[in-house]
Amino acid sequence: MPDTVYDVIIIGGGPAGLTAGLYTSRAKLKTLLLERMIMGGQVMTTTKVENYPGFPGGIDGPDLMMRFQEHCQEFGLEVTTGEAEGLVDNGDVKRLTVDGKELSARAVIITTGAEPSKLGVDGEDSFIGRGVSYCATCDGAFFRDVEVAIIGGGDTAAEEALFLTRFASKVYLIHRRDELRATKILQDRIEANDKIEVLWDTVIEKVNGDNTGMTSAALKNLKSGETRDLPLAGMFVAIGVTPKAHFLTKVLELDGDGYVLTDAECRTSMSGVFAAGDVRKKILKQIATAVGDGAVAAIMAEKYLDGFVE
Numbered sequence: 001m002p003d004t005v006y007d008v009i010i011i012g013g014g015p016a017g018l019t020a021g022l023y024t025s026r027a028k029l030k031t032l033l034l035e036r037m038i039m040g041g042q043v044m045t046t047t048k049v050e051n052y053p054g055f056p057g058g059i060d061g062p063d064l065m066m067r068f069q070e071h072c073q074e075f076g077l078e079v080t081t082g083e084a085e086g087l088v089d090n091g092d093v094k095r096l097t098v099d100g101k102e103l104s105a106r107a108v109i110i111t112t113g114a115e116p117s118k119l120g121v122d123g124e125d126s127f128i129g130r131g132v133s134y135c136a137t138c139d140g141a142f143f144r145d146v147e148v149a150i151i152g153g154g155d156t157a158a159e160e161a162l163f164l165t166r167f168a169s170k171v172y173l174i175h176r177r178d179e180l181r182a183t184k185i186l187q188d189r190i191e192a193n194d195k196i197e198v199l200w201d202t203v204i205e206k207v208n209g210d211n212t213g214m215t216s217a218a219l220k221n222l223k224s225g226e227t228r229d230l231p232l233a234g235m236f237v238a239i240g241v242t243p244k245a246h247f248l249t250k251v252l253e254l255d256g257d258g259y260v261l262t263d264a265e266c267r268t269s270m271s272g273v274f275a276a277g278d279v280r281k282k283i284l285k286q287i288a289t290a291v292g293d294g295a296v297a298a299i300m301a302e303k304y305l306d307g308f309v310e
């Protein structure tokens, strides 16, 4: 049996987890924040954040997350490294398996986030943040009056292609098949938009660039076998996102894509367990919404521990 029963254990040290930790530690709840890798979450992989309020001119992702951590330290948030592997409901106490050991808490906040799928081609990693992006909402505005590509064929790829036409001079929608999976209305809008050219049956084989960033992509047509180099200033990969909730299958209610289902107050299907940020099914996955969720989940955990909500 573990010695310590925390009031709250937060799983994940991204914007949602750090915000929840700020609120619970400031409220003097005995809190442990658990992070499997480096603190800061997905924001650590982005060079510039321009849409988080309070930072005119933008701020580097790692700098922003360092401020989140420093702010939590002011209130004595306890953090540790470890990966949550299981969660069991023992009524008033929840048991977490972390790297084979057991931790206990009266309430749990899940903020394990999500991970965009990569193409896995040469050069992709080298140019992340220097041309290669996984989020048009985040980075589209950096690509004004230049040619960019979006990779994918679903609703997200189609919506992001349309969004990118607000900034880019031309948007190539590159899809490995000969038809899009996106809804008909989006397909019609893609077809009607003069700035978008769809490259069917085409895959990216390599991302090329120099010290200024990405300069082109090596393409291959899967039907003809033809290869060519397409000059591009940016490339947005929209081939899927994986929520980091695999260890919660059969424990909490998840949707078909593996996102944790919650109500508007971040309550999950297990009493005393809350979910916040990108791991939760919701419409917009951004730092601002992760922060909002983290605050809501923390306040709900506090109310639960005080017996005000079930």
Ligand SMILES: Cc1cc2nc3c(=O)[nH]c(=O)nc-3n(C[C@H](O)[C@H](O)[C@H](O)COP(=O)(O)OP(=O)(O)OC[C@H]3O[C@@H](n4cnc5c(N)ncnc54)[C@H](O)[C@@H]3O)c2cc1C
Pocket (backbone or CB within 6 Å): 011, 012, 013, 014, 015, 016, 017, 034, 035, 036, 037, 038, 039, 040, 041, 042, 043, 045, 046, 048, 049, 050, 051, 052, 082, 083, 084, 085, 111, 112, 113, 114, 115, 116, 133, 134, 135, 138, 139, 244, 247, 276, 277, 278, 279, 285, 286, 287, 288, 290
């Ligand atoms: C390249 C890129 C650029 C972006 N740019 C912007 C931007 O400019 N503006 C904006 O608003 N949003 C941006 N986003 C989106 C934003 O980063 C996310 O919406 C936000 O980080 C979500 O926060 P989160 O705390 O929910 O999850 P995450 O940031 O994903 O953090 C989750 C954390 O949980 C940890 N974790 C996962 N599983 C476990 C486990 N089992 N045990 C312990 N720890 C675990 C992970 O290691 C991670 O650190 C960007 C995303 C990417 C990928």
